[in-house]
Amino acid sequence: MASNLKNLSEYSSKNVIDISNKTFAIVVSEWNEEVTESLYNGAIETLKHHGAKPEHIHRVDVPGSFELSLGAQKLAQRDDVDAVICLGCVIQGETRHFDFICDAVAHGITNVSLKYDKPVIFGVLTPENQKQATDRAGGKHGNKGDEAAITAIKMLAL
Ligand SMILES: Nc1c(NC[C@H](O)[C@H](O)[C@H](O)CO)[nH]c(=O)[nH]c1=O
Numbered sequence: 774m775a776s777n778l779k780n781l782s783e784y785s786s787k788n789v790i791d792i793s794n795k796t797f798a799i800v801v802s803e804w805n806e807e808v809t810e811s812l813y814n815g816a817i818e819t820l821k822h823h824g825a826k827p828e829h830i831h832r833v834d835v836p837g838s839f840e841l842s843l844g845a846q847k848l849a850q851r852d853d854v855d856a857v858i859c860l861g862c863v864i865q866g867e868t869r870h871f872d873f874i875c876d877a878v879a880h881g882i883t884n885v886s887l888k889y890d891k892p893v894i895f896g897v898l899t900p901e902n903q904k905q906a907t908d909r910a911g912g913k914h915g916n917k918g919d920e921a922a923i924t925a926i927k928m929l930a931l
């Protein structure tokens with residue numbers, strides 16, 4: 774369902790568990806920093822709203838979304854990390870570079886999650902332009918960071 778039909782910050786309370794004893798790692802891409810910071814703010818507020826302790830939330834920055842997979846792997850392999858949230862924003866340019874990054878990071882994050890049997894969440898916006906990005910980073914379509922955080926919480930219920 775397209776984001777313009779379902780707000781990214783709205784979710785059901787089903788499978789939202791107590792996360793007061795859970796540890797989260799958030800990997801943030803530095804590209805399109807104004808967008809990824811909004812995603813981060815949404816994710817951290819959602820985690821704290823549901824009981825995560827600030828001292829149990831660790832942030833790591835990587836240069837771009839392509840590097841999210843390796844950043845996620847370095848964190849997912851740690852025994853003291855229960856879930857990893859990856860945040861990025863890849864904005865389409867003139868060339869096919871966009872396609873390669875989006876494909877690589879989607880596959881890379883999936884592989885890390887399966888390898889370490891832990892939630893590794895794809896909180897990456899892949900908009901055509903800046904407006905689509907800001908609309909999904911705290912704008913009219915909600916915040917992808919909220920969605921990524923609640924997804925991590927729900928996956929820990931499994
Ligand atoms: N154009 C965007 C990039 N490009 C950089 C890549 O992610 C990567 O860091 C580089 O190719 C070196 O490996 N990254 C984004 O996150 N968003 C973009 O719009």
Ligand SMILES: CC(=O)[C@@H](O)COP(=O)(O)O
Nearest residue numbers: 864865866867868870871
């Ligand atoms: C997603 C990208 O790397 C992109 O912003 C680069 O722009 P371009 O394809 O015009 O080089």
